[in-house]
Amino acid sequence: MKKIGVLLLIVAVVLISLLVAGVFKKPLPVVPPVVAEPKGPVIAIVLDPGHGGRDPGAVVGDVLEKDVNLAIVKRMKALAEVEPGLNPILTRTADVTVDKLDRIHLAEEVKAALYLSVHTNAFDDPEVHGTETWVDDTREPDDPSWLLAESVQNALAAATEARDRGVRSQELYLHHTKLPAVSVEVGFLTCPEERAKLLDPAYQDQVACGILKGILDYLDAAGILGYPDATAATGGSN
Secondary structure, X not given: OHHHHHHHHHHHHHHHHHHHHHHHHOOOOOOOOOOOOXXXXXXXXXXXXXXXXXXXXXXXOOEEHHHHHHHHHHHHHHHHOOOOOEEEEEOOOOOOOOOHHHHHHHHHHOOOOEEEEEEEEOOOOOOOOOEEEEEEOOXXXXXXXXXXXXXXXXXXXXXXXXXXXXXXXXXXXXXXXXXXXXXXXXXXOOOHHHHHHHOOHHHHHHHHHHHHHHHHHHHHHOOOOOOOOOOOOOOOOO
């Protein structure tokens, strides 16, 4: 009888152990992640790293303009992605050839609020330096491209403390679109001091912050998205 009692006790302990193990192995309920819905409309902005692929742009030694342009625009994209309501779209994300008109058509297809092309400059005189922003000269005086250019140029010059060469105009491929469109020359690769800065990731961040702040200033001034604060990209009001 004692052996039977011991045997029953062992069986009971085993059964209880199995039941307890089954309870703790039961999978926990899956709780779906909470995704914050964007407040207000999402506005697309098309950012264009000038040149690329077979077109290197300005070449100074082993420095190619197309590479500098892409590095800066990628930094701009990373900053813009954390801005509420903005959807930054790049015309290229690698060293590939993209036709200028295809870049413009992309902006029109996504119904972008603006098109901004980033370039680095070159000149025969190595002493020439600074930033400048270009608008196609066919734009009327009240065209929003002028406001975009002024906003970007002012913010870029302030962020980098580079020489402010102002807003300029000439015939550009940008006349193929009616979207607000500008081309930003962020510095001269032919100026040794400025070239060294443009190759510095920290300075590229300053350039990216400056241009993006200019875009936010423009969106605020133009009443697009109703931006109450155009300083988020730089983390301050300066």
